[in-house]
Amino acid sequence: MPYRYSPQEYLNMALCYDEAGQVMLRAQQLYAERYGRHLHVRTILGAVQRHRESGSFQTRLDVGRQRHPVQLEEDVLAFFERHPVASIADAARMFGVSQYYVWRLLRNEGLHPYHFTRVQELLPADYAPRVDFCRWLLRNRTYNVLWTDECTFTRQGLFNMHNAHYWSDSNPRVIRPDHFQFRFSVNVWAGIVNGTLLGPVFLERLNTDTYLQFLQNELPELLLDVPVGSRRYLYYQHDGAPAHFSLRVRAYLDEAFQGRWIGRGSVIRWPPRSPDLTPLDFHVWGRAKDLVYGNDGHTIRTVEDLRARIINAFDVMASESEVLSSVRRHCLDRARKCVQVGGRHVQHLM
Template sequence: MSKSFRLSSSEKIEIVKWYAIYQNASEVARQFQNHFNRTPPTSKNILSLVQKFDETGSVADKPRSGRPRSVSTDNNRERVRAAFEENPGISARRASLELNLDRSSLRRMIKELGLKPYRPQLLHALNEDDPDRRCEFADIFLNLLADDSSLLSRIVWTDEAIFKLNGHVNRHNCVYYAVENPHVIITQEMNTSGITVWAGIWVGGVIGPFFFLDNITADSYLKMLQNDIVPAIASEMDLEEIVYMHDGAPAHYAQSVRHFLDKTFPDRWIGRRGWIDWPP
């Protein structure tokens, strides 16, 4: 960046934020001009700044020659501590950007402060006989596999996932930094707008995804099976060879759905009341 054009730290941070949103240097330049009411940097300079942030985790200029000055000061450690106390769920990348610290220094100070990353656990309640049913399923499946080594390659494993507009949590991407385990409890809001995604996986790849705009019902699931899922499977493999698997969700257990699966995959579907009973 030319000496005649200097950017403040706050301007650099905004540029990186805008680029993360728009992924377009020209649009970032327009946002800069509208926001700061001055001539924006060139697209080349914008891309150079973004590249530097991706490589170093910081928008700060490279240190001048001479002995480098440590950023792990009492003041910076206090800033880091306060940031994670205020928002324990903030990502290290976001904290690095907001505190204007490179990520290696931030990680070092996190360690010095005794902060550790904790992930929330999502627990599924089990009934008293559920463990026995799971063991029974495992025994049945292992015996079938011993008799037919090709079984695994013929199974289409399926499931659905719900994505909410309010940012429904994916716990694998959700980290809480704290000195001790905060035992975070995730509350789920009811009747929040979102979308349900169905997908299947088999040895040859992925089937779908297909989308439910509303809650899954027996009727909507049956229509999806008839119009989308089964035709997609048929385009990849012989329907008379494959084994279809789904779990025991209420829509999957409907009599109309089970009747359709019995006709389409006779003695070749895994699920509640299926050829092999899927355990809770």
């Protein structure tokens, strides 16, 4: 039966290793001189590594024998109750068991590794305006809100190196060119009202002049595609971007929509930092970028190519009538949930 070292003996090995300047052969000699026992270098190395990883000299065999299996399971589960963001590897090091053991235990208990939902930071002063707006929306239950927003599409698009793989039985040494020195982008306006998608409209840059020109000349033509019933008493919504808040833009909206526009400086105020309440952010832009960048492997080489992809994406979304028709109901669901939680985040609750 192999010799089992005590925690004190493992500690002595680690001390000799440190005194020897972390040179393994010197540590081996020092331990033999001091304690009269010749150790294999792997024994010393194992003690040092276990202590670095888990803060303990105990081996997995030690932990397994010291704890009853039922008690060990309870301890592991209690560890995750106290530290829900811990990893399987953290627990395996802590209790001296395999990662497979921890994974199987969690799975058998019905626990799953859920991802975080990224949200816009809210300030305490934002809660009341969010509740006020959502109550207005629920009280009116209007079909006629034209939700709008602008978004920038870049050449690079969406690419996560961490999730990108090339499966092969040997390393193919594949590369992916980065277009750092050849970047370009386009700004896109879009809107949605009662199941009708408007856009895309390409804006060279978003400032007072371009936005006002769009409102005066292009928006009226876009609204011709909206059913008459939805155009009647239409509410125009936009957020608090600087171009939206300019005096000329607000003066035009006061004249064109006469108390029926939603935004910063309006009688119906848009709550700041609230992308989770508009369907452009929780549906349109995400769906559009999935379609534009996709997984077809083609590189976007020109601005014209990028614009064509965006137009095609909007054509596809416009044909998804059932999804677009559900947007209004989903907006009301989010508004209702926002009121229930006192103006706090709602993405993770939907």
